Amino acid sequence: MSMPSLKLCWSALLSVLLLGQAVTAHAELPDFTELVKEASPAVVNISTRQKIPDNVAANSGGMSVPDLEGLPPMFREFFERSIPRQPSAPKGHQREAQSLGSGFIISSDGYIMTNNHVIADADEVVVRLSDRSELEAKVVGADPRSDVALLKVDAKDLPTVRLGKSEDLQVGEWVLAIGSPFGFDHSVTAGIVSAKGRSLPNESYVPFIQTDVAINPGNSGGPLFNLQGEVVGINSQIFTRSGGFMGLSFAIPMSVAMDVADQLKNSGKVSRGWLGVVIQEVNKDLAESFGLEKPAGALVAQILDDGPAAKGGLQVGDVILSLNGKPIDMSADLPHLVGALKPGEKAEMDVVREGDHKKLTLTIGSLPEDSEALASATGQSAESHSNRLGVKVVELSAEQKKGLDLKGGVVISEVLDGPAALIGLRPGDVITHLNNEPILKASTFEKVAKALPKDRSVSMRVLRKGRASFITFKLSE
Incomplete structure (x- = not known):
């Protein structure tokens, strides 16, 4: 065989192999067509109307979402209710603001699930079904903490979704969303599960499912399906700087959502477990300070008076490693587990x-409805200071101890040049523990500070405006 013929054969073989790989890759991609046909009829569009007095509407100036470009990345609800610009109405009239979101039917007699913020403060909620008929919905109940709402329409024999187990989801698994982004009904987007058990700011009781499914305004409250056509989550939030999709979407697990819905249906409110503690993450330095082999668990920085933790013997400085046999790798795992009890x-x-x-x-x-309550501290009494840390401290007065529910402690009156300034301590901060030893008075603080080890992580518990946290530092001399 001549050389040109040999090259031609190799070229043909390579083309066949590449074609085969392409066909195989195409064959492995999921086909969502049957899933969409089966599930779409149970997905609904939700609009709300809220009457706004003239004086409020006039001051709004046709509110628009602010431009976040250039700011640090932040979480924001992408389905904020927008107030469209409208011509001025005659004095004494009221204007109406509308909101678009999504939802899904969970029972044939008309129960529908969506997000709380989709229907919050609404005077009227209208549900548009897949056949474009519209029904007025009653809000059975809503839970702002989990962002879940349960609606009811007066209808029978409605199509319903099938509910799945969100705890069975695996990272990397395909998922699909159906909703009404920007009002485009029954839009379908797909992606994979990026992570599970995510904690978001101010959302400590929901272990969110993170996906890369394209979610935009209007998808809020819509279902997240697995490949079996079962709803495993409610699309709720996105991570964005521009207000649009950036590949980070978050859904409420269906196990959490159904527990909330059942409680709303049965009692009209939601009760959650509570420990009465303030916790923080255990980093490498804190782990070394507390004698742990690796960073893990939830460090108890504060115990609220008369709470379950105080009655049960939990102490400040305890590191919680597991709850009912379930490991706590990150501090954010604890609220998820406690809240589910x-x-x-x-x-x-x-x-x-x-x-x-x-x-x-x-x-x-x-x-409780409001678990925030501790007074801030400043003080004046017998003064001491430690040149090693670079702070001057005074003992707490009896009134301050009572207000903060402390048996002892010292308050920083002045921060000098030294380690204290470097780690961000401020006048008014209250020190209750140093190197795992309780600080009852100024002389104790001075004694412990003088004996601090060099070149090893040392922990300090500090109260600032009533909020407690542990910080770590190292002394080089």
């Missing part, structure tokens, strides 16, 4: 206290 249930904890492993059993309480 019912008030009155028992909870077993593995904690590390002063380097020793202990088991505690507590009775879970009920999350």
Whole structure:
């Protein structure tokens, strides 16, 4: 065989192989057509109307979403209710603001799920079905903490979705969303599960499902399906700087959403488990300071007075490693697990206290409506200071101890040049623990500070405006 013929054969073989790989890759991609046909009839469009007095509408100036470009990345609800520009109405009249979102039917007799913020403050909620008929909906109940709302329309024999188990989802698994982005009904987008158990700012009780499914304004409240055609989540939030899709979408797990919906249906409100603690992440330096092999768990920085944790023997400085046998790798795991428990249930904890492993059993309480409450501190009393840390401190007065529910502690009166300034301590900060030892008075602080080790992570518990946290630092001399 001549050389040109040999080259031609190799070229033909390579083309066949590449074609075969392309066909194989195409064959492995999922086909969503049957899923969409089956599920779409149960997905609805939701619009709301809210009457706005003239004086409010006039001041709004046709509100628009601010431009976030150039600001640090932040989470924002992408389905904010927008108030469209309208011509001035006669004095004494009221204007109407409209909002578009999505939802899905979970029972043939008319129960529908969506997001709380889609229907919040609405005077009227209208549901448009897949056949374009419209029904007025009643809000059965809504839960701002989980961003779940349950609606009811007066109808029978409606198409319904099939509900799946969100806990069975795997990272990398294909998922699909159906909704009304920008009002385009029954738009379908697909992607994969990017992560599970995500915590978002101000959303500590929902372990979000993160996906790269294209989600935009109007998808809010719509269903997230697995390949079996089962709803595994409610599309809720996106991470964006521009207001549009950037590949980071978040859905409420269906296990969380259905628990909320059942409680709203049965009692009209939602109760959650509560420990009554302020926790923080355990980083490498804190792990070393508390004698842990690796960074893990939730560090108890503060215990609220008369809460379940205080009654159950949990102490400041404890590192919670597991709850009812479920490991706590990140501090954000703890609120998810506690919130899923019912008030009155028992909870077993593995904690590390002063380097020793202990088991505690507590009775879970009920999350109050407002759990924020501790006074700030300033002080004046016997003064001391430590040149090693570079701070001057004074003892807390009896009134301050009572207000902060403390047995002791010192408050920083002045920050000098030194380690304290470098780690961000400020006048008014209250120090309650140093190097894992409680600080009851100024002389104790000076004694412990003088004995601090060099070139090793040291922890300090600080109260600032009533909020407690542990910080770490190293002394080089």
